Amino acid sequence: MTYITKPRLHHPTLPINKIGFTRRDYEGKISTLCAGCGHDSISAALIQACWELDIEPHRVAKLSGIGCSSKTPDYFLGSSHGFNTVHGRMPSVLTGANLANRDLIYLGISGDGDSASIGLGQFAHVMRRGVNMTYILENNGVYGLTKGQFSATADAGSKSKRGIANTEAPVDTVSLALLLGATFVARSFSGDKKQLVPLIKAALAHQGAAFIDVVSPCVAFNNHSGSTKSYDYVREHNDAVNRLDFIASREPITVDYEAGEVASVQQHDGSVLRLRKIDPGYDATDRIAAMHYIQQHQAKGEVVTGLLFVDPETEDLHAHLNTAQTPFNRLGPKELCPGRAALDKLNASLR
Amino acid sequence: MLDSANLKEGALRSTDIRIPDYFHKVVDCQWACPAHTPVPEYIRLIAAGRYDDAYMVNWTSNVFPGILGRTCDRPCEPACRRGRVEDHQAEKPEPVAICRLKRVAADNKSDIRAHLPKPAARKNGLKIACVGGGPASLTVARDLAPLGYHVKVFDQDPLAGGMIRTQIPRFRLPVEVIDEECGYVLDLGIEFRGGKRIDSMKALLSEGYDAVFVGSGAPRGRDLDIPGRKEAAKNIHIGIDWLSSVSFGHIEKIGKRVVVLGGGNTAMDCCRSSKRLGGEDVKVIVRSGYDEMKASPWEKEDATHEGIPILNYMVPMEFTHRNGSLTGVLFEKVKVEFDVQGRRKLVPTGEPNQHYECDDVLVAVGQENAFPWIEREAGIEFDDSGMPVVDKATFQSTHPKVFFGGDAAFGPKNIIWAVAHGHDAAVSIDKLLHGEDLRERPAPGVTLISQKMGIHEWSYDNDVSLDERYVVPWAEPGKLKSIKIEVELGFDPLTGFKEARRCLNCDVQTAFTASQCIECDACVDICPMDCITFTRNGDEADLRQRLNAPAKNLAQDLYVQDGLKTGRVMVKDEDVCLHCGLCAERCPTGAWDMQKFLFQMTDAGPGCRTRQRKAA
Ligand SMILES: Cc1cc2nc3c(=O)[nH]c(=O)nc-3n(C[C@H](O)[C@H](O)[C@H](O)COP(=O)(O)OP(=O)(O)OC[C@H]3O[C@@H](n4cnc5c(N)ncnc54)[C@H](O)[C@@H]3O)c2cc1C
Ligand SMILES: Cc1ncc(C[n+]2csc(CCOP(=O)(O)OP(=O)(O)O)c2C)c(N)n1
Ligand code: SF4
Ligand code: SF4
Ligand code: SF4
Ligand SMILES: [Mg+2]
Numbered sequence: 001m002t003y004i005t006k007p008r009l010h011h012p013t014l015p016i017n018k019i020g021f022t023r024r025d026y027e028g029k030i031s032t033l034c035a036g037c038g039h040d041s042i043s044a045a046l047i048q049a050c051w052e053l054d055i056e057p058h059r060v061a062k063l064s065g066i067g068c069s070s071k072t073p074d075y076f077l078g079s080s081h082g083f084n085t086v087h088g089r090m091p092s093v094l095t096g097a098n099l100a101n102r103d104l105i106y107l108g109i110s111g112d113g114d115s116a117s118i119g120l121g122q123f124a125h126v127m128r129r130g131v132n133m134t135y136i137l138e139n140n141g142v143y144g145l146t147k148g149q150f151s152a153t154a155d156a157g158s159k160s161k162r163g164i165a166n167t168e169a170p171v172d173t174v175s176l177a178l179l180l181g182a183t184f185v186a187r188s189f190s191g192d193k194k195q196l197v198p199l200i201k202a203a204l205a206h207q208g209a210a211f212i213d214v215v216s217p218c219v220a221f222n223n224h225s226g227s228t229k230s231y232d233y234v235r236e237h238n239d240a241v242n243r244l245d246f247i248a249s250r251e252p253i254t255v256d257y258e259a260g261e262v263a264s265v266q267q268h269d270g271s272v273l274r275l276r277k278i279d280p281g282y283d284a285t286d287r288i289a290a291m292h293y294i295q296q297h298q299a300k301g302e303v304v305t306g307l308l309f310v311d312p313e314t315e316d317l318h319a320h321l322n323t324a325q326t327p328f329n330r331l332g333p334k335e336l337c338p339g340r341a342a343l344d345k346l347n348a349s350l351r
Numbered sequence: 352m353l354d355s356a357n358l359k360e361g362a363l364r365s366t367d368i369r370i371p372d373y374f375h376k377v378v379d380c381q382w383a384c385p386a387h388t389p390v391p392e393y394i395r396l397i398a399a400g401r402y403d404d405a406y407m408v409n410w411t412s413n414v415f416p417g418i419l420g421r422t423c424d425r426p427c428e429p430a431c432r433r434g435r436v437e438d439h440q441a442e443k444p445e446p447v448a449i450c451r452l453k454r455v456a457a458d459n460k461s462d463i464r465a466h467l468p469k470p471a472a473r474k475n476g477l478k479i480a481c482v483g484g485g486p487a488s489l490t491v492a493r494d495l496a497p498l499g500y501h502v503k504v505f506d507q508d509p510l511a512g513g514m515i516r517t518q519i520p521r522f523r524l525p526v527e528v529i530d531e532e533c534g535y536v537l538d539l540g541i542e543f544r545g546g547k548r549i550d551s552m553k554a555l556l557s558e559g560y561d562a563v564f565v566g567s568g569a570p571r572g573r574d575l576d577i578p579g580r581k582e583a584a585k586n587i588h589i590g591i592d593w594l595s596s597v598s599f600g601h602i603e604k605i606g607k608r609v610v611v612l613g614g615g616n617t618a619m620d621c622c623r624s625s626k627r628l629g630g631e632d633v634k635v636i637v638r639s640g641y642d643e644m645k646a647s648p649w650e651k652e653d654a655t656h657e658g659i660p661i662l663n664y665m666v667p668m669e670f671t672h673r674n675g676s677l678t679g680v681l682f683e684k685v686k687v688e689f690d691v692q693g694r695r696k697l698v699p700t701g702e703p704n705q706h707y708e709c710d711d712v713l714v715a716v717g718q719e720n721a722f723p724w725i726e727r728e729a730g731i732e733f734d735d736s737g738m739p740v741v742d743k744a745t746f747q748s749t750h751p752k753v754f755f756g757g758d759a760a761f762g763p764k765n766i767i768w769a770v771a772h773g774h775d776a777a778v779s780i781d782k783l784l785h786g787e788d789l790r791e792r793p794a795p796g797v798t799l800i801s802q803k804m805g806i807h808e809w810s811y812d813n814d815v816s817l818d819e820r821y822v823v824p825w826a827e828p829g830k831l832k833s834i835k836i837e838v839e840l841g842f843d844p845l846t847g848f849k850e851a852r853r854c855l856n857c858d859v860q861t862a863f864t865a866s867q868c869i870e871c872d873a874c875v876d877i878c879p880m881d882c883i884t885f886t887r888n889g890d891e892a893d894l895r896q897r898l899n900a901p902a903k904n905l906a907q908d909l910y911v912q913d914g915l916k917t918g919r920v921m922v923k924d925e926d927v928c929l930h931c932g933l934c935a936e937r938c939p940t941g942a943w944d945m946q947k948f949l950f951q952m953t954d955a956g957p958g959c960r961t962r963q964r965k966a967a
Contacts, residue, residue, distance in 0.1 A: 003807055003936060004813060004814040004815075004931070004933070005814075006877065006879050006933060007815035007817070007879045007929055007931055008440075008817060008879075009436055009437070009440060009815060009817070009879060009880065009929060010440070010879055010880065010881075011880050011881045011900040011927060012435070012436070012438035012439045012440070012927065013439075013900060013901060013903075014881070014900070024879075034939065035873055035936065035937045035938055035939045036869065036871040036873045036937070036938065036939025036940070037871075037873075037939075038871065040873060040876055040877075040937070041871065041872045041873070041876055043876075044872070044875075044876035190871075190872075191870060191871060191872060193872070217871070219869075219871065219939045223869070231869050231870065231871060232869075232916070235870075235916070235917065
């Protein structure tokens with residue numbers, strides 16, 4: 001790669017957020033992905049969302065597996081914590097990190113191969129456990145990094161670059177997440193930041209397992225005609241159920257909508273999700289109806305996008321396990337190793 | 352989801368990048384340069400150490416690279432994009448040192464004479480007279496002589512150069528540089544008649560010239576007719592005349608206490624010269640405020656740097672004198688007020704008048720035009736202010752064979768404008784004498800060539816330097832006492848290289864082909880300056896507000912292309928583009944390409960003639 005580094009110069013009027021950073025301060029190293037890869041646009045959307053939320057970069061932990069998608073944490077939030085796990089194991093490492101330090105904001109970045117093939121089991125369990133995280137699956141229907149083999153999310157009948165049709169049934173990650181109890185489920189498209197950025201913001205504010213499947217075309221191996229994950233296909237078949245305006249809890253609510261057009265959902269942290277309905281019949285708080293709708297429309301070849309389901313009254317893994325409020329790194333040796341007497345007491349309570 | 356369909360009404364049309372002005376405007380410096388010197392082209396050559404080539408690019412456009420590299424009024428620098436992109440990000444946003452880089456080429460070149468045109472092997476039998484041997488006339492002569500014209504240049508002074516030689520002090524411009532660059536022109540087979548003043552236009556015209564170019568400059572300095580002027584005349588000097596006397600060595604001394612009246616560049620040269628000729632307490636006293644002074648900012652800074660105070664808002668009322676000797680100048684203090692129409696006026700503050708004692712006064716309050724040698728019945732019309740009526744495009748006077756240029760045409764300007772006028776007048780003369788319509792101006796030469804060398808490789812250095820502007824070193828303070836020793840030392844080659852790297856290569860254009868774009872947003876995401884937006888079309892005012900970064904600089908164009916699959920348009924604000932090429936590097940389809948736009952003015956010769964162009 002002979003890329004130059006992105007010049008530090010930025011637009012003279014580039015705004016700063018409440019904590020004094022410009023959007024450029026949330027960038028990472030220059031991407032080494034193929035030019036035009038959808039994953040780079042998702043990185044840009046993450047940068048924009050974190051900047052808009054005034055997130056302190058050192059409060060974020062980015063974890064990923066293996067794949068082009070899983071490489072991207074190197075290309076955004078350069079001042080945040082990062083961990084590149086083995087293939088498909090991001091969820092378990094992230095769960096461990098989250099248990100050890102609940103104060104960080106957890107961002108899991110994965111691909112369709114990483115999550116739906118080798119990591120399907122890990123994906124399932126992190127959803128059902130309700131780990132407080134934002135899970136971004138950058139879905140291109142192929143193993144980009146290993147040169148374009150069909151992944152488990154490739155639609156049956158979708159054609160490879162060489163013209164061969166996929167014969168296997170796809171894993172539908174959003175339906176799976178719904179089935180497994182995820183409390184925030186969305187799908188979006190790397191080529192539509194207007195939709196994606198508010199979804200990421202809402203997911204980051206969500207106190208539980210938030211999953212966003214982002215269709216993200218692989219320009220090198222899956223952007224030809226006959227593919228169902230190409231820029232053109234997704235644009236032509238995109239069925240957005242709603243448009244989201246995310247309002248952080250501390251912002252006053254100023255936008256007024258006509259009744260009926262908008263459904264407001266208040267999340268646990270106080271943030272408000274304003275859903276401008278595109279499909280009037282769609283109710284994003286009804287898990288079973290959502291599953292039904294998604295199945296029905298996907299059967300017609302549509303790519304259903306938007307905030308598909310949210311359960312605002314959610315509890316995360318820490319609440320289920322009744323863990324200590326303080327992260328391990330702020331507990332002293334005495335609390336971490338309370339000694340023989342405490343152990344005996346605990347053992348006795350279990351007899 | 353498709354964005355909503357294009358607004359049909361008031362929507363902007365796709366930009367036609369084949370119109371030469373479009374990309375020319377993007378090269379801010381070249382656009383601002385009166386002679387349209389291809390600035391980034393020569394700066395790249397300097398960075399590559401190709402000083403001869405860099406010099407020749409300049410010589411072709413502006414004739415006096417070594418002279419201009421020290422003295423140019425540099426309209427290019429305030430226009431330079433670098434100043435805009437450093438806004439809010441550098442300690443002090445500064446343009447590229449375009450002018451002083453020109454000097455780097457001139458200082459470090461080898462013998463370039465082999466690259467210069469040769470005197471015409473065969474004359475075409477047409478005779479041209481140039482009145483005055485300043486930059487305007489020398490440019491006309493340079494453009495016409497190699498084509499076979501017999502060009503005679505007359506100057507009342509013994510040597511060629513005009514005010515370059517007689518006015519600009521040697522501590523800013525050494526005589527060797529003047530001799531060298533005037534020499535290159537005169538060696539093209541031009542007949543120079545030094546020491547020959549033209550006293551009659553009618554007589555000149557009767558000598559059978561096919562065309563006459565008047566480049567006689569704006570020689571007379573304006574006087575200040577206030578009480579005491581006559582009585583103290585011995586110690587009151589017209590700045591311009593005084594400077595030329597200094598240049599020719601007729602004056603070598605001035606009193607200890609000097610007051611310079613006026614706020615233009617002449618005043619700055621007068622005060623700095625005084626310091627070198629015995630002036631100890633030298634002051635510049637100006638009617639206007641500091642910011643309104645006509646002198647260039649750097650000229651004011653240089654004077655201040657040499658310890659010369661500039662006093663503002665003081666109107667000279669009287670020269671005081673005793674026994675026929677000047678004792679000082681009396682000033683009224685004024686302030687700015689705006690009248691009901693909002694016009695600025697200087698009104699007395701009411702404070703008592705202030706007296707400054709001095710031994711000599713230099714009056715530098717402007718220049719007057721005067722053409723005592725042009726008979727009013729010579730067929731050349733003059734306007735009420737005594738200026739000739741001259742066509743702004745052709746430089747022709749109301750006498751078809753007589754052309755004006757430089758300071759003689761529209762009043763005092765500077766060297767680079769004189770050169771630009773000279774080129775245009777030469778084109779007019781060449782067309783006139785080939786029986787062509789002068790109003791049909793030649794099109795510029797334009798090429799647009801992709802700079803792509805490999806997937807991520809360009810034939811220009813697209814890595815943007817973050818260095819701040821380098822300061823040109825000065826001679827040690829002891830040498831500032833001499834009227835002859837050059838103050839500025841010029842950049843050494845290494846500093847020149849580093850300064851050259853600050854140039855953003857604004858001539859390497861971002862060219863967009865909508866039919867190839869897949870709207871993946873890669874260019875939008877990578878662009879460090881947020882120049883690019885994909886959005887629904889609208890009228891310009893509307894679009895300017897809806898871009899990823901507001902496009903508030905109306906002097907800079909929007910590049911708009913429709914024909915995208917989603918029905919949106921690509922809009923690029925040219926204002927602060929770094930020409931870093933990252934948009935093209937991140938584009939998967941080659942919809943963006945970096946293409947070098949080389950714009951060259953067409954000089955006199957076959958290329959400027961319509962019939963020849965049509966025949967070709
Ligand atoms: C003190 C001073 C400092 C300056 N410094 C700068 C600077 O740093 N940078 C810059 O760009 N510009 C500078 N200028 C302005 C610049 O010198 C002029 O704008 C420029 O020289 C004009 O060129 P020209 O060819 O029109 O005429 P000039 O250079 O004025 O040349 C005209 C020539 O014609 C001769 N002449 C006039 N009438 C006749 C006649 N009847 N017969 C024969 N010969 C005649 C004159 O003697 C003179 O030599 C300065 C001017 C002054 C006064
Ligand atoms: C344990 C293990 N098995 C297989 C691989 C080879 N491998 C690397 S990336 C990858 C697939 C990545 O696909 P995906 O997650 O969709 O990422 P993409 O490159 O498409 O973004 C595979 C199979 C590996 N690195 N490790
Ligand atoms: S191979 Fe595909 S997924 Fe990987 S970087 Fe290239 S375009 Fe992106
Ligand atoms: S950056 Fe270079 S090309 Fe651009 S305006 Fe300045 S000098 Fe000219
Ligand atoms: S060259 Fe392209 S990427 Fe670089 S600043 Fe200009 S528009 Fe942006
Ligand atoms: Mg993949």
